[in-house]
Amino acid sequence: SCERAGVKLAVMLQRRLFNNTQALEKVVKQNLLGRLSRIDYTLEVNKKNEYYRGWRGQRNTAGGGVLLCQGLHDLDRILSMVGGFSILSADLRTVRPGITVEDWAQVGLQRADGTIFSITATTNGQKEWSGEITITGTEGKITIDAERTLEWNVLGIPVPRPNQKEITGLPAYYDPGHELIIADFLHAIQEKRDSCSSGRSTLPALKVLFEIYDQATFPTGSD
Numbered sequence: 001s002c003e004r005a006g007v008k009l010a011v012m013l014q015r016r017l018f019n020n021t022q023a024l025e026k027v028v029k030q031n032l033l034g035r036l037s038r039i040d041y042t043l044e045v046n047k048k049n050e051y052y053r054g055w056r057g058q059r060n061t062a063g064g065g066v067l068l069c070q071g072l073h074d075l076d077r078i079l080s081m082v083g084g085f086s087i088l089s090a091d092l093r094t095v096r097p098g099i100t101v102e103d104w105a106q107v108g109l110q111r112a113d114g115t116i117f118s119i120t121a122t123t124n125g126q127k128e129w130s131g132e133i134t135i136t137g138t139e140g141k142i143t144i145d146a147e148r149t150l151e152w153n154v155l156g157i158p159v160p161r162p163n164q165k166e167i168t169g170l171p172a173y174y175d176p177g178h179e180l181i182i183a184d185f186l187h188a189i190q191e192k193r194d195s196c197s198s199g200r201s202t203l204p205a206l207k208v209l210f211e212i213y214d215q216a217t218f219p220t221g222s223d
Helices: 019-029 066-070 072-079 176-191 200-215
Strands: 036-046 085-093 104-111 116-122 124-137 140-145 148-153
Touching: 019 140, 036 066, 036 072, 066 072, 066 104, 066 116, 066 200, 072 124, 072 200, 085 200
Parallel strands: 036 116
Antiparallel strands: 036 124, 085 104, 104 116, 124 140, 140 148
16 A cells, blocks of 8 residues: 555564674575574563553454564564575464463474474563574574674674664663664655665565464464
8 A cells, every 4th residue: 555655664673773683684695604404583571461451462453462562573584584484383372361362372484495493482471571583504503682692603704793772761662773763764765765674575574473373273262
């Protein structure tokens, strides 16, 4: 609809512009990790019951739970650079009462070349937010968490520096990438080009997520 109307559409997927995401994309495209063997994504978030009151707790209004509302940011940056996965298994569960979205998920995917992608996610964890992405290849291994780089075992590319939040007095969730996405969106309008987070560019990750929801046995009580 936006394309037909000639209107710019951007999505706030700010982790695309983290320094470690940009460096990781370069590593993957140049095959500096060798042949990829597996990707592991572990998301542990602590969401209070108050978070799920209202639309966020119901599948017919939220669309999904931990995978869509929390995991999308990291799944987008993984799948945008290493796509082509098919789903092997999808186990979604609702642990806490009163909601119909998944607050726990375990998913297995595989590419045609044999690369395994394992996803484990929950909003019932002890940590406020931890989302570790580990990519393992025959020549090295990388682990990142948000803007932090926890392990960088790859030759030829220096360890990326974490982004710094430049604006103070904003909500805690407003990380360094938000401002970068907004600036790029404004420049995209001025320069008559697509933004780095255009709506169309988000479709690969959404396609995989919706396939997971279609194939999974959804939590009891959902519709």
